[in-house]
Amino acid sequence: GENVEQHPSTLSVQEGDSAVIKCTYSDSASNYFPWYKQELGKRPQLIIDIRSNVGEKKDQRIAVTLNKTAKHFSLHITETQPEDSAVYFCAARQNMEYGNKLVFGAGTILRVKS
Amino acid sequence: ETGVTQTPRHLVMGMTNKKSLKCEQHLGHNAMYWYKQSAKKPLELMFVYSLEERVENNSVPSRFSPECPNSSHLFLHLHTLQPEDSALYLCASSQDYFGEQYFGPGTRLTVT
Numbered sequence: 001g002e003n004v005e006q007h008p009s010t011l012s013v014q015e016g017d018s019a020v021i022k023c024t025y026s027d028s029a030s031n032y033f034p035w036y037k038q039e040l041g042k043r044p045q046l047i048i049d050i051r052s053n054v055g056e057k058k059d060q061r062i063a064v065t066l067n068k069t070a071k072h073f074s075l076h077i078t079e080t081q082p083e084d085s086a087v088y089f090c091a092a093r094q095n096m097e098y099g100n101k102l103v104f105g106a107g108t109i110l111r112v113k114s
Numbered sequence: 115e116t117g118v119t120q121t122p123r124h125l126v127m128g129m130t131n132k133k134s135l136k137c138e139q140h141l142g143h144n145a146m147y148w149y150k151q152s153a154k155k156p157l158e159l160m161f162v163y164s165l166e167e168r169v170e171n172n173s174v175p176s177r178f179s180p181e182c183p184n185s186s187h188l189f190l191h192l193h194t195l196q197p198e199d200s201a202l203y204l205c206a207s208s209q210d211y212f213g214e215q216y217f218g219p220g221t222r223l224t225v226t
Contacts, residue, residue, distance in 0.1 A: 004156070034214070043118075043204065043217040044157070089157065101170060102215065104157040
């Protein structure tokens with residue numbers, strides 16, 4: 001089955017700097033890669049996703065890149081702000097045959113210092 | 115409240131108790147999910163229901179028993195749990211089996 005590795009486990013950046021979180025996956029048939037943000041005591045919320053037919057997607061200060069050959073994808077946050085502090089989870093969806101079974105990474109605690 | 119709601123938000127139970135977690139979605143979705151979130155571990159998918167039929171059961175112990183009476187409601191019945199079952203239990207829903215998942219706020223479960 002699918003296995004997702006996420007790095008780093010914790011990341012501290014200065015306000016205004018960029019943050020990058022990387023994930024690798026094992027199943028080359030995976031075709032959908034969402035990123036979730038979970039603030040302390042709150043529910044995970046989808047912030048951006050990418051499908052396997054594109055290499056990059058941007059939404060304001062957030063971008064995701066996908067390298068299908070290397071089987072890794074990354075979340076990029078530019079001009080970080082204190083409200084970006086949260087736990088970020090990547091996920092990969094297994095082959096369509098399995099429907100919407102997401103396999104999650106272990107999470108990255110992002111701290112933005114002001 | 116709109117979206118996905120869960121009750122109770124916090125639950126403390128003994129190992130011999132029986133309790134149930136409830137999830138309700140107000141989004142008109144057809145698929146619902148139970149996840150377990152433990153400290154320092156990835157979110158673990160437990161059960162998936164699509165159109166009220168269970169389509170995934172990820173080797174979850176029988177002390178966890180799901181029920182989906184209709185497409186808007188999902189229950190997780192708990193009995194004779196172990197302390198290691200203490201975790202945040204998250205419910206999610208999606209438009210269909212392939213759609214984007216929306217999460218509820220979770221139930222923080224403590225087994226004593």
